[in-house]
Amino acid sequence: MGNNSLFLIIKRMRTPMFVLVITFAISILGMVLIPGVDDQGKPYHLSFFDAFYFVSYMATTIGFGESPYAFTYPQKLWVGFCIYLTVIGWFYAIGSIVSLVQDKVLAAQIALANFQRKIRKMEEPFIIFVGYNTMTRQIIDRLAHNGIRSVVIEKNEEKVKALSLEDYAIEVPALVGDVRDPKVFKIAGIHKHNCRAVVSLFNDDVMNLHVALSAKLMNKHVMVVVEATQDEYGQNLSTIGADVVENPFKIVAKRVYLSLTSPSLLMIEQWLYGDPLVLRKKDRLPREGKYIVCGYGRMGTALEVGLRRAGIDYIFIEASPEKAAKARSGEKVIVGDADDKKILLKADIQEASCIIAATKDDLLNLSIIMAAKRINPDIYTIARENRMTDAVVFQAAKIDRVIMLESLMINKTYNVLARPLADRFIRLMAYRGEEWGEKVVKLLKEHINNNPETMETVIDEDHAYALSRLLREDGERTIPYNILYRRRDDWRLENRMLVLYIRRGEEEMLLPDPAMPIHLGDEVLLAGTKEAFEDVEYILENIYELHYVMQGSEHELSLARKLGFEE
Amino acid sequence: MNLEKVISGFFIILALTMNFGFFYGDPTVLEEHSRYELFAAIIINLIATIYKLGDKTQLGAVLLATSLVADIQLIGAASIWALGEYVTGMNTEVVVAIISFSGGALLANIVSVILFTGDVLKSKR
Numbered sequence: 001m002g003n004n005s006l007f008l009i010i011k012r013m014r015t016p017m018f019v020l021v022i023t024f025a026i027s028i029l030g031m032v033l034i035p036g037v038d039d040q041g042k043p044y045h046l047s048f049f050d051a052f053y054f055v056s057y058m059a060t061t062i063g064f065g066e067s068p069y070a071f072t073y074p075q076k077l078w079v080g081f082c083i084y085l086t087v088i089g090w091f092y093a094i095g096s097i098v099s100l101v102q103d104k105v106l107a108a109q110i111a112l113a114n115f116q117r118k119i120r121k122m123e124e125p126f127i128i129f130v131g132y133n134t135m136t137r138q139i140i141d142r143l144a145h146n147g148i149r150s151v152v153i154e155k156n157e158e159k160v161k162a163l164s165l166e167d168y169a170i171e172v173p174a175l176v177g178d179v180r181d182p183k184v185f186k187i188a189g190i191h192k193h194n195c196r197a198v199v200s201l202f203n204d205d206v207m208n209l210h211v212a213l214s215a216k217l218m219n220k221h222v223m224v225v226v227e228a229t230q231d232e233y234g235q236n237l238s239t240i241g242a243d244v245v246e247n248p249f250k251i252v253a254k255r256v257y258l259s260l261t262s263p264s265l266l267m268i269e270q271w272l273y274g275d276p277l278v279l280r281k282k283d284r285l286p287r288e289g290k291y292i293v294c295g296y297g298r299m300g301t302a303l304e305v306g307l308r309r310a311g312i313d314y315i316f317i318e319a320s321p322e323k324a325a326k327a328r329s330g331e332k333v334i335v336g337d338a339d340d341k342k343i344l345l346k347a348d349i350q351e352a353s354c355i356i357a358a359t360k361d362d363l364l365n366l367s368i369i370m371a372a373k374r375i376n377p378d379i380y381t382i383a384r385e386n387r388m389t390d391a392v393v394f395q396a397a398k399i400d401r402v403i404m405l406e407s408l409m410i411n412k413t414y415n416v417l418a419r420p421l422a423d424r425f426i427r428l429m430a431y432r433g434e435e436w437g438e439k440v441v442k443l444l445k446e447h448i449n450n451n452p453e454t455m456e457t458v459i460d461e462d463h464a465y466a467l468s469r470l471l472r473e474d475g476e477r478t479i480p481y482n483i484l485y486r487r488r489d490d491w492r493l494e495n496r497m498l499v500l501y502i503r504r505g506e507e508e509m510l511l512p513d514p515a516m517p518i519h520l521g522d523e524v525l526l527a528g529t530k531e532a533f534e535d536v537e538y539i540l541e542n543i544y545e546l547h548y549v550m551q552g553s554e555h556e557l558s559l560a561r562k563l564g565f566e567e
Numbered sequence: 568m569n570l571e572k573v574i575s576g577f578f579i580i581l582a583l584t585m586n587f588g589f590f591y592g593d594p595t596v597l598e599e600h601s602r603y604e605l606f607a608a609i610i611i612n613l614i615a616t617i618y619k620l621g622d623k624t625q626l627g628a629v630l631l632a633t634s635l636v637a638d639i640q641l642i643g644a645a646s647i648w649a650l651g652e653y654v655t656g657m658n659t660e661v662v663v664a665i666i667s668f669s670g671g672a673l674l675a676n677i678v679s680v681i682l683f684t685g686d687v688l689k690s691k692r
Contacts, residue, residue: 011621018617025610032606048606049649 005109012100016093023089027055027082034078038069059086108176112187118173119151119189126151127417128188130179130200130211132159134388137166138410139199139417144169146418153177153188179211182218190219197223197417201246201409205233212242225416227409229298244416248405249299251412252384253306254430259285260310262434264441269429272422273411276451277444282400286380289353290315294338294368296323299358299384304331315347319359339367344375354380362390366397421456421525425501428510440511444527448496452527457540459522464540471520479550482514484526486549488535495535497528572687578615579630579683582637583676585611590673594666595659605648605669609641612672615679626686633679640672 031051038044046054050068057064058079071079100106126149129136140150152174154160160174177184179200189195200211208226215224225244228234237245258266263279271277293303296318307314316331317338318324324333336343338357349355355372357365365383372379382401385394394402415423429437444452457463459471471479481502487493502509502516503523509516526536538545585608592599616634619627644665651661 007621007623014617014620017620018614021610021613021617025606029606032603047649047652048602048645049653 005106005113008103008106008109009100012103013093013096016089016096019089020093023086024055024059027059027086028052030078030082031055031075034075036069036072036075044069055082055086058083059090061087061090112175115173115175116187118171119187119192122149122151122173122189122192123194124149125194125196126189127197127199128153128185128190128195128215130198131155131202132163132174133201135201135406135410135413136199137163138407139413140172141166141168142410142414143418144172148418151175151188153179153184155179179214182214185214185218190215190222195219195222197225197243199225199413199417201227201413203227203229205230209233209236209240212237213240216241225413246409246412246416247302248409248412249302251408252299252403252405253302256285256303256382257306257310258430259283260287260307260312262437264434264437265429265432267441268437268444269426271451272419272426272454273415277441278450285382285401286353287312289313290348290351292317292344292347292349292352292355292372294318294355294357294365295359295384296327296333297358297360303356303358317343317347339364339371341371341375344371349375349379352376352379354382356382356384358384360384360386362386362393366393369397369399419454419456421501421503421523422454424503424508425510425525428501428508432510443498443511447498448528452496452498453530453533454500455526455528455533455536457524457526457536459518459520459524459540466543466546467518467540468520469543470546471518478517480515480517481512481524483546483549484536484539485514485532486535486539488538488545488549491549495528495532497526497532497536499524500527501525575615575618576683576687578611578618579676579679582608582612582615582634583673583680586637586641586669586673586676590666590669592666594663594670597657597662597665600666600669602648605641605645608669608672609638609645612637612641612676626682630679630682633675633682636675637672637679640668640675644668644672 028048028051031046031054032048033045035043035045046068054067059082127143129140129150129152132152132154136152140152143150147170149170150172152160152163152172154163154174154176155178157176160176163172163174166172175184175188177187179185185198190198198211198215200208200215202208202211205228208228212224212226215222220241223244224242225246226237226242227246227248228237229247229249234245234247255266255269258269263284266283267277267279291307291312291314293300293307293314294317296304296316300316300318304314304316314332316324316327316333318333318335319337321335324335327333334343334347336346338344338359349372355369357368359365359368362385365385369381369383373381380401381399382403383394383397383399385391385402385404386406388404388406391404412423415426429440459468461468467479471477481499482494484499485494485497487495499512499514500510501524502512504519504521526533528536539549540546585604589600589604589608612634616631616638619631619634622628622631647661647665647668651657651665655661
């Protein structure tokens with residue numbers, strides 16, 4: 001219990017304790033002063049001990065009877081008075097304790113003290129999430145499955161209660177508090193050296209900016225991951241040093257662009273975000289014909305960039321004249337309700353190849369798609385889904401492609417936090433073009449299987465004990481990456497895997513040559529099967545396995561060394 | 568004038584004077600020490616302790632500590648008295664123990680009063 005809660009208890013208990021002492025004192029004194037008669041009829045006085053003993057059991061309503069001798073009437077009169085006096089005092093004290101236990105202020109203080117203790121004891125790296133909602137809930141869940149701890153700061157007490165009912169793989173401490181108060185960040189442990197990142201995924205850009213600013217000011221070494229849906233906030237965030245600024249609309253626009261220009265890169269990107277490594281037929285956007293984009297808001301403007309770069313002919317429909325007025329000269333924007341048949345016809349829906357419903361209203365998006373399909377049944381439909389709870393309706397609507405912003409953000413944030421190399425790989429490969437992408441997809445499919453897994457590791461003491469020890473002992477020796485490919489049961493055979501990416505300080509290598517030597521401190525992204533990764537982990541960590549795959553023989557050791565007498 | 572200060576000052580000083588009243592006299596002769604005075608000293612000390620509760624300052628903490636010492640010493644004296652009267656029987660050793668316990672409480676009460684007056688003198692009002 002913290003200092004504050006203890007003081008709160010003491011302060012509240014002052015009056016009851018005072019009442020208790022006074023009533024006891026009056027009763028005891030009276031019992032001592034009033035004379036009684038003993039069993040031989042002689043007068044006597046109760047001693048202080050007798051009186052204390054009697055009053056103690058009388059006040060607590062235990063009542064062992066009159067002691068040491070039966071009371072006289074004057075004594076009984078006094079006892080009658082004392083019963084009411086002390087019992088009331090005693091009940092008042094007990095009542096105060098009970099109400100104190102139920103007290104909200106005290107409960108909050110105790111919860112705070114518990115939270116602080118948990119943070120203090122946390123040894124492993126953790127991530128602070130600001131705001132608890134459907135997105136952060138899923139991210140926390142996935143991180144917990146990978147053994148990464150999270151801490152939540154949430155303003156709404158109800159949500160914190162909901163969190164405590166959630167069944168996470170690791171405990172997630174949560175704090176009720178407003179991040180606008182800098183103290184809250186401090187309590188959540190932002191100063192701790194093992195605080196890895198602060199994540200803020202509010203819908204409100206101002207709030208995200210605020211969180212990023214205070215987090216960076218309090219600990220400039222902590223990674224800050226924030227969402228920003230408007231460009232001006234995105235720029236501000238980058239200026240104040242936010243490490244990762246996520247804009248879901250830009251991701252959408254990039255994906256639309258990729259699927260129009262280089263589908264295989266899109267395939268790899270989606271695969272690294274956790275989808276299977278396939279591009280279904282309905283994932284392919286039509287490359288000819290006109291696109292109709294409904295909604296010229298944040299998503300519309302982002303799509304505009306993607307479509308223009310891909311060289312697609314497009315037209316916008318926007319309900320609000322103010323938003324439409326923001327369009328650059330030369331952009332075609334029709335003002336009107338996009339689910340209105342007349343407006344759709346005005347946008348040449350019969351000729352259009354694709355319609356994108358990109359408003360922030362899920363119902364409107366659905367009705368746009370329905371209206372468009374009624375006029376042009378062959379049109380390719382893309383709809384934006386804002387809330388995950390609407391998934392069932394969107395599924396029933398048979399839309400070719402549903403863009404779920406929240407799940408995009410979940411995958412992106414998870415990648416940034418738990419799989420930073422995969423995230424970096426996605427960014428680097430964008431410059432490589434379709435041909436390179438096709439090569440990679442072919443390599444992955446032929447060399448591994450249709451849906452490989454990925455693994456990230458670092459060549460250091462913690463993640464590759466055996467290998468880093470060998471490299472350190474023998475500085476001259478070069479060990480190529482392809483020893484990781486070898487199988488533990490037969491070193492001449494190779495596992496189905498591939499080194500995708502290596503980061504060595506500032507140097508970055510996409511699809512490096514497997515004959516390249518391993519350096520200490522390399523960060524490696526691998527693709528392969530689960531079995532292959534199991535072998536890799538053994539080879540990295542266990543000196544015997546490493547020795548075997550390197551030399552093709554069992555590790556010969558002297559008995560003394562085996563028993564640990566020599567190092 | 569602060570009524571709270573008057574009351575707490577009253578009880579702190581009364582605790583000392585009561586304690587002294589009981590302690591004063593030949594330490595080997597129990598008749599020179601009134602049992603009523605010990606009872607009053609214990610009650611007044613308890614009340615003084617309650618008045619000192621809940622003060623978060625450094626001085627408040629030390630005042631509370633001295634009061635707790637005095638309480639324990641006085642209740643110890645009363646317990647020895649009860650033990651002597653009903654279990655071991657009264658002899659000089661028991662009597663001296665009772666009085667010396669209350670003497671210890673007296674010292675703690677003196678420290679308490681010094682701290683209290685020091686604090687009063689320090690404040691300029």
